[in-house]
Amino acid sequence: MNIEVLSKETIKASSPTPKHLRNLKLSFLDQLASRTYVPTIFFYDHAADTNSHGNDDHLERSNQLKKSLGECLSRYYPLAGTIREDFSVDCNNEGAKYIEARVRCKLSESIGKPNVELFNQLLPFDPYGNVIGCREALVGVQFNIFDCGGVAIGVCVSHKIADAASVATFVNAWATISRGFCSSEADDEEQHPIFNAAMLFPPRDMPGLKRETETRNEKIVTKMFVFDKLNIVALKECASSSCVGVLKYSPTSVQTCVAVHVVNLRDKMVPPLPNHVFGNLWQTVMAPTMVDGDKDLGALASLIGSAVREINDDHVRRVKVDDGNSMRSSKNMRELYLKGEIEALGFSSWCGFPFYEVDFGWGKPTWVCTPNSPYKNFTILMNTKQGDGIEAWVNLLEEDMAIFERDLDLLSFVSSVH
Known part of the structure; x- marks a missing residue:
């Protein structure tokens, strides 16, 4: 180019x-x-x-x-x-x-x-x-x-x-x-x-803190999966009814999988914080599960939903006075991930943020995106321009993407793949 x-x-x-x-x-x-x-x-x-x-x-x-x-x-x-x-x-x-x-x-x-x-x-x-x-x-x-x-x-x-x-x-x-x-x-x-x-959230003395994400020499591929309004409704209905066999992952052996979801804390506090309180006001929630081929979409959605619901005002109050337990838990999880003992699936939702309202004087955007992330198994969710659909930016290893983008169960809910 x-x-x-x-x-x-x-x-x-x-x-x-x-x-x-x-x-x-x-x-x-x-x-x-x-x-x-x-x-x-x-x-x-x-x-x-x-x-x-x-x-x-x-x-x-x-x-x-x-x-x-x-x-x-x-x-x-x-x-x-x-x-x-x-x-x-x-x-x-x-x-x-x-x-x-x-x-x-x-x-x-x-x-x-x-x-x-x-x-x-x-x-x-x-x-x-x-x-x-x-x-x-x-x-x-x-x-x-x-x-x-x-x-x-x-x-x-x-x-x-x-x-x-x-x-x-x-x-x-x-x-x-x-x-x-x-x-x-x-x-x-x-x-x-x-x-x-x-x-x-007062700063703390944390000597040796290092939050750089180790990137391995792996080929990461980014694909955008678009879910329109009808797709999302169907997917929610399927998850709530625990449809058997839908989007089921069947590995050759039992594997520990951790779904990591980023949650905005502003609307979880009492009273809620306005959006113009600036800074990093988010927490990650982890939903560990044993993926053995028996977990259907409803069970996985329930695990993640339960973890997200635990992020409330009480949780925020505990974070403010945390004695280091949450940091040690995250560090232990991170070490297991780096050793290859667990597989982490990360999700960050940008849905609801007013990116399509950004008008510099020549109209609102035709399209808004965030470029690819170099981290494998990481997905960013963004609204479509109409606001009722979702663009899922999925980052996977090249060999995993080749399988994922051809999954028939997944494709039955996707309106387009790019």
Whole structure:
């Protein structure tokens, strides 16, 4: 894919951070987050004004993005800073990375299907490559211009300071400013982020903490399985009625399998936290099961559902005063996984996050995606543009994907595979 980088620059906050806000403590949950980025790509069909010269119009769009990003970083001032030793953010206005690029193809050739090679080039940097050092940008943006006039905006935000919900909040705030509605919405509560996660989950002294995910030299394949509204209804009915034989896995020997699901804590607390409380406010739940060929879809769904329901306000209160038991449990599970004694299946749902509401002034996105993850057996769930379907981005070993994507039971619930 021919992609030409046109320019690179650093966007600083339009106003300096007050001295009393220069140091932001990371929360306990931020400390546990991986040192990677949360990547998202927003595609806009024919974003250029067809009544004006395309290049001039895109230049105006890009300038609008840069100016509004600077204003947004004034509110989201930690995102323009740098991380210090995993315990705090120096809100020093080092700024965000901004890149403009020309993509020599049509937008229609890219949207609606995974294209790992292309997607990686639409981002300002590799979100899973070099881990964040204390001097690297916490936010990166790449404005990609396609030959057809469409554009794609690739955004990377440090996972040490933001989860997917926070990324959605930040990008929507940036888009609101870009649309020129900043003054009329300045008093809107949702436009003012809250950085108090460290008060909710105070940081802890955890010497030797390492949350980098070990990646093995394995070929990971990404496929997108689309479930439309009718498929989802049928799948739920099948799970609730414990349909025998549906999506059953029949290994040659008994195997321990752990389903790991990411749960947003904001709506699990009493009272619930608003979405604009910024940071990593999530927990993973684990649902271990012995996969021996006798577990049907209903039984597996029940196990995961029970684990998720345990994440409530009482659970959150225990996390706040945790004496290390949960960390030791996770560490033990991780060691078993690395030894090959258990198989982990990870799930993260981005459904319900307002990514399709991101309008910079030229309409809502045609398509939104998060590029592939290099971690095997990991699935990200995202809403379709219509909001009633789900795109499941599944990452498996190449040999496993060859079997999975041909499973007839699975395909009976899938409307399309890409």
